[in-house]
Amino acid sequence: MTIVDTVALSAAVLMVLFLLVYISKYTSKKSKELEISEFIPMAAWLRAGIFFCFFYLVSWATGTMEAIANSPLYTEEQLNDPVWVACVIGLFAFIIFAYWGIWAKNTMQFGRKLDLLPQLVFGLIWGTAFGQMFLSFWYLGVLIGPEWASWQLWIFAYICISVWQALLMDLYWDIYISPEHDTPKSIKMKVPLTHIPNVTLCLIFFAVYENQVIFIALQTVALVGCTIHMRMPAPWSKDKTLSARRVPSIFFGLPRCGGYVSDEEQQSVNLNK
Structure with a gap:
């Protein structure tokens, strides 16, 4: 059994264990x-753990994990290419500015404490799992269209990632895994200023240079920043934490994340209906 298969088997076992405990x-x-x-921290961590394991398994099933394991961090040719070097530095600079700057500045913490070790662990696993899931859409495209050009794979992966992320984050993640950390205004701001350019630029970089590890590292830096700046509670935290506000979605009225509004703002909304 290869290391990749061992990782996948471990993810499958952990997913079953997390699911049983959660149920x-x-x-x-x-x-x-x-x-x-x-907000119930342990329940949120178990849900996240189930998703993380599932994303690792998708990565294994699509051949993404194998490609990552066999891919060098960079080639000597890339290291000697000033354009490649500028792209890598520029992307990391953008991710830090976007997520450790814009995203962090527009995130509400509600007095939650900085608990760096569990927040760092959560962010690292979140980033590697989401990064692999994003790349899995690319390799799914390779399986579906083995003759597709890079630009066709980019379009396919970009559409899949965009739809997947919009539905997952809005209808599930920001309700059942993340504590309340947004407002209606911040949600509208973060999407065009952080999430869309992140996926667009990083996926273009991957389409051109195929640096799997760097792509995942970019997503990991972004999500470590998110975890720390929204002050994700540790699973053992006993502090009272606010859950995300739920509003009806267009999908059969299923709840979606609406963002925090104060009692006064809510009263104003009700009066104006």
Whole structure:
């Protein structure tokens, strides 16, 4: 069994364990009702763990993990190419500016404390899992269209990532995994200023240079910044934390993340209806 297969098997075992613990402790009616108003850290970490393991398995199934394992960090030709060097430096600079700057400045913490070690661990796993999932769409395109040119693969992967991220984050992640950290205004601001340029620029870079590890590193730097600046509670945290505000979506009224509004703002909205 190769290292890649061992990682995939470990992810499968962990996913089953996380799922069993989650079902046994956090699927009761009482737990669901409580989570509408109060964030439960352990439940959120278990849900995230299930997703992380699933993303690793998708990476393995599409051949993404194998490609990453067999890919060098960079080639000597790239290292001697000033354009490649400028692109790498520029992308990391943009990610830090966008996520450790713009995203962080427009994120609400509600007094949650900095708990660096668990937040760093969560961000690192989040980044490597999401980075692999993004690349899995690219390699899915390779499987579907082995004769596709790079620009065709880029379009396919870009559309898949955009739709996947919009649905996952809005309808699930920002409700059931992340604590409340946005407002309606910040949601509208972050998407065009951070998320869209991130996926667009990093995927162009990958289409041109095929540096898998650097692509994942870029997403990891971004998501470590998100985890720290929204002050993701540790799984053992007993501090009272606000859950994300839920509003009906266009998808059969399923809840979506609406962003925090104060009581006064909510009253104003109700009066103007």
